[in-house]
Amino acid sequence: MEIKRRDFLRLFGGVSGALLIDGCGLDEVFDLPANMIEKAKKGAGIEAWSSTICSLCPGGCGIQVRMIDGIPVSVKGNRFYPVNLGGMCPLGINALHELYNPDRAKTPLRRSGDRGSGKWEPVTWDDALKTVSEKLATVRKEGKSHQVGFLGYNERGLMREHISRFMRAFGSPNYYQFSLTQNDTVAYQLLQGQSQVPAYDILNAKLIMSFGANFLEGGYSPVYHTKLYSHHQDRNTRFVQIESRMSLTGANADRWVPVRPGTYGALALGIAYVLIREELYDKEFVKNRTFGFEDWVDRFGGKHTGFKSDVLGNYYPERASQITGVPSATILELARELGNTRPSVVLGDGGAVANTNGTFALMAVHSLNALLGNIERGGGVLFIDQPPVQKHAMVSEDPVARTGNHQTPIAQPDEIAFPMTDFSIESFAQHVLAERPYPLRILFLYRGNALFQSLNHDDLVNALKKIDLIVSFDSVINETSEYADLILPDHTFLEKWDEVSNVPSVGFTHVGIQHPVIQPLHDTRHTGDVLIELARRVGGTVGAAFPLNTYEEEIKFRMKGVYLSGEGAVATQGVRQLWLDYLQQRGWQIGRYASFEEFWDRLLEHGGWWNPIRKKKSSSEVFRTPSGKFEFYSQTLKASVDRLVAKAGAPRSSQNLDLVLNRLNISARGDSVFLPHHEPVSYEEDKPLYLIPFHVLPNPDGQAANLPMMQEMFGYTARRFWSSWVEIHPETAAQYAIAEDSWVWVETSVGRLKVQAKLSHAIVPNVIAIPFGLGHTSYGRYAKGHGVNPHSIIRNLYDLISGKAAFEATKAKITLAS
Known part of the structure; x- marks a missing residue:
């Protein structure tokens, strides 16, 4: 039974601070069983709170759901759950929109027409x-x-x-x-043999340099990183954000450095040049815990070029500046600040990896962490222990x-x-x-x-x-x-059981328990x-x-293993890292429970378990590479290429090697192939503008487009609601006689989209950007027919090492729409 959202909330004595919207002529409605509405009409009754884990995005935040007579009426963050400490993003706050969504599939359905016709019958x-x-x-x-x-x-x-x-x-x-x-882990596999996304000890770093990682708005857990960022002023931490379009992270950084799309790796290597030339790197770490930094000789007597020689010979600041558009003076400033501020940590994601050269770009970015010697150190890069399930x-x-x-x-x-x-x-x-x-x-x-x-x-x-x-x-x-x-x-997540453990990039071991706060509303x-x-x-x-x-x-x-381990603690008030560390050093446990059932009840009451005390790792656990070290020269990549060459024909054939490298879109030759290096992106020369899609917090992957409040908030930074737009620098706009709010065609070799222009100085000239998340042709009344999907006009290109889509490898032209 459908009921207007505002009427539903008024049944419980008001809207409790919630926003009332009326977007695009669509009156927001909830869909509930009739008996629940009748119960609500009797007035507010017994209030209770239930803890669970939000799964509207990968962030794994702990939440508490306010229940009145067993009916969920609002959501807030769980202030004791360690991932988000009470914080919430717009998605989590609007979790009830998913539960009460009027376009949910309420019973099993069988297709009754052609595929894609949208015709179904219940079964x-x-x-x-x-x-x-x-x-x-x-x-x-x-x-x-x-x-x-x-x-x-x-x-x-x-x-x-x-x-x-x-x-x-x-x-x-x-x-x-x-x-x-x-x-996302391919670069870490090649350099460290690690198959997990690392965490970054942002709280204890003095300088965070991000190459495209929009961690306050996207990534795996933006609320977790927002909580860490909130301490940067009192801890005198500086943030430097490098990207082609200023993201929310860039807007909150101490310095935003605009860079040409597809050139993040070249900038990282330009910074590496200065660190090496001016001896600002950690010589002891590089000497004892890395492979391939200096020139070296293999067991057959073959001589190889090391990372140091390759960088000093190819990535001096003036050349890096020509490639990236970043002034050489800026490159010097960034490198010197990075090398003279300890501990510092370097992140890479977003635009750095969303191109045909993404693997090598992220290898270059992560190599800066090796030069700084900050792997498995406080204020550096960490790989998190698995929970003892x-x-x-x-x-x-x-x-x-x-x-x-x-x-x-x-x-x-x-x-x-x-x-x-x-x-x-x-x-x-x-x-x-x-x-x-x-x-x-x-x-x-x-x-x-x-x-x-x-x-x-x-x-x-x-x-x-x-x-x-x-x-x-x-x-x-x-x-x-x-x-x-x-x-x-x-079921929706408020109706189901699940376990949410070790969200990537979160800096401690944890397990969140998602459990039903209400019985399923429909036949799901x-x-x-x-x-x-x-x-x-x-x-x-x-x-x-x-x-x-x-x-x-x-x-x-699974959780019996956690109970029996005696490690960590249920996430409750007062359980903090220093206290856990103090107890562990003395062989004590924070929680001793009379039975597993008591432990389980506490888990459900508080939302989950965590263990911020990391086990000391041996070098072989940190570096799971053939050399047992961080590999500037990736022997893993060398072995992979050798296998492909052998598959193509005679293993020692130089023609077969060229064939393989060309097919992998690698223009480098010699030892540079297996070192972090810059691979030029093959853009179309007849298109003048770089086209990049970007992500916004209310709807980062398009999955929240069926929630009306997220549509209303979609363009909160650009004041665009329920619709898409294209961002363009005023200098570029002037070349095409484009004004603010002009309707324009954005055209690539794949297709074209009609959108309104948003003029912005927070984007590199000759770059245009369209938000991803809208443009659905299905997915319910609130999603269908609103905005455009930039992926529909992006060329079908990939990073041929990792298989990741090259979302920033397309160029476009822009014209005024008649």
């Missing part, structure tokens, strides 16, 4: 599960279990392991995750599963591209289209929206059309799930429970892979 859960399980059983009976795929989104911790366990027991190697942060035994595979799991994954690159990853959405789409190395017959979709976020829309649509059965687990139908055959609706089910049910219906070793009956039991099973 019972039993009928839907029967259809899916019978299809799964048929595939297994035919010995083709590997022809089933699972495309997830940002799931971590238990949910990731849960899906992986289902797929392994079933017998398919085709479980993938697609998101805008996909393959209890895990099930390995899956027992029957012959069908063993055979299926040994098949080549369908998304695995079978040519030269993407050597450092087992998945890119591009290789997935092309291989499904070509049925190479086999057809994909069943695909599960879990959350996410690959069609909206990816670049090659048409090929992905055609790939989806080739799959016999697509099953989507989500709460609202979006552009991707429009091509499903069945919608098996999941937890995807974790549905997978258990499907496994049981398939039977045999697939069913036996899940010994517990529910996903809730799985969470409790």
Whole structure:
């Protein structure tokens, strides 16, 4: 039953400070069961608060939900949960919009028209599960279990392991995750052998230099980083933000340095030049804990150029300035400040990695941390311990599963591209289209929206059309799930159990417990429970892979390991790092509980567990490389290229090496290939302007476009609401007779978009920027038909090392619209 949001809140004595909006003629409504509305009409009753974890973005913030007579009416931050300490972003504050969204899928749905037609009919859960399980059983009976795929989104911790366990027991190697942060760890793998995104000890650093990392507005946990940033003045910390368009982080920095798109790595190497030339680097760390800094000789007597020689020979400030557009005097200032301020830490993300040269750019950025010697040191770069959760035994595979799991994954690159990853959405789409190395017959979709976020829309649509059965687990139908055959609706996060652990870039070990604050409002089910049910219906070793009956039991099973470890503490008032450290040094524990049940009750009451005390790591744990050191010269990348050369033909053939490097979009030759270096981006010469998409806090990945308040806040910095715009420097605008609010066409070789112009000095001349997040063609009444999607006109290009999309590798022209 639909009710206007303002009327709903007035039933509880007012709007409690909430904003009332009336955007674009759409009157915001909540959709609740009739009995809840009738209960609310009786007036305010018993108040209670329930702690859980928000999952509207990857940030993992602790929240508290205000309940009146069991009805959620408002949300606030949990001030004792260590990730956000009471802070919240606009998304979390508006969590009730997701719970009461009128466009939720309220029951299982079966497609009744062509794929993409938006025509559905309701079906019972039993009928839907029967259809899916019978299809799964048929595939297994035919010995083709590997022809089933699972495309997830940002799931971590238990949910990731849960899906992986289902797929392994079933017998398919085709479980993938697609998101805008996909393959973020490749540079760290090449330099340190680390497969996780590091954390940065911002609180204890005296200087933070960020190459494109908009950590106050995007990334993994903006609220966590905002809390750290809030201490910068009293701790005399300086922030330097380097980027092509001034982000929220840039606006709050002590210094913003504009840089030409695609040249972040060259700037980092220009700074490295000064650090090395003026001996401002940590000589002891570099000598004892790095490989490939000086020129060196291999075991066969071959001479190799080191990072020092390569940088001093190629990246002097004047050349770096020519490449980047940053004055050489500025490069000198940045390097000297970095080298003379300790501890300092350097971050890279955003524009630094969103290009065809992103891997080498991030390698260059991270190499500055090695020069400063601040890896695994206070105020530097940290790699976080995994929580001591209890895990099930390995899956027992029957012959069908063993055979299926040994098949080549369908998304695995079978040519030269993407050597450092087992998945890119591009290789997935092309291989499904070509049925190479086999057809994909069943695909599960879990959350996410690959069609909206990816670049090659048409090929992905055609790939989806080739799959016999697509099953989507989500709460609202979006552009991707429009091509499903069945919608098996999941709960919203306020209705479900989950575990949210070790959010990337957060500087301590933690586990948040998400639990239902209200029973499901509609005929929805937890995807974790549905997978258990499907496994049981398939039977045999697939069913036996899940010994517990529910996903809730799985969470409790995992947390018994945390309980038994005696480490860390439940996140409660007064439990801070210094106190935990004091107790640990004396062999004491913060919490001794009479039973696991008491520990579990405390977890649910307070939201989760954390352990800020990091275990001391050996050098081999910090540097999991062939040399056991930080590798300026990446032997991992060298081995990968050698394998590709051998695959192409004779291993020692220089022609084959050139073929491989050209296919990988690498113009460097010799040892420079395996060192951090600048790779020029191949822009189209006939287009005068660089086009970059950017992300805003209320809707960073497009997933919040179905929440009306987020549409109202979308352009809060530009005073644009429910619509898109293009930002352009006044000097550039004058060249094209463009004024503020002019309607313009932004045109690339892929297509064109019509938007209004926003003149801004906070962008590099000859660069234009369009926010990402709007332009939906599906996803409910509040999302559909508002704004434009800049990804729809960006060239289908990738970093051919990591597989990340090159969102900033497109140039455009701009003209006034008639």
